[in-house]
Amino acid sequence: MIAADHAAREIDPTDPGTLGDYERAWRADLRAEIRLGGAVRAGYSLPEPLQRAGLRFFQGEIGVDMDRPTSLFSREQLRALLPV
Numbered sequence: 001m002i003a004a005d006h007a008a009r010e011i012d013p014t015d016p017g018t019l020g021d022y023e024r025a026w027r028a029d030l031r032a033e034i035r036l037g038g039a040v041r042a043g044y045s046l047p048e049p050l051q052r053a054g055l056r057f058f059q060g061e062i063g064v065d066m067d068r069p070t071s072l073f074s075r076e077q078l079r080a081l082l083p084v
Helices: 002-010 018-043 048-057 069-073 075-081
Strands: none
Touching: 002 018, 018 048, 018 069, 069 075
16 A cells, blocks of 8 residues: 555656656655565574564564554554563
């Protein structure tokens, strides 16, 4: 949805040159999300006991915006994961 919003704002159907503007805009906006996705994928290469520990840590209800996975690290979410 985020990339679609950028497409609606950046792309001029009569000017193919605006595709580059669209590409730069969505990549800049989603850079942190893309990096987090890479880190999560790398986690699946860790030894199985570490994978299980990570999954246990994140079990339960997680209030993360599916379009912004970095919201996992918001103050509210961290409070929910690490009760004091």
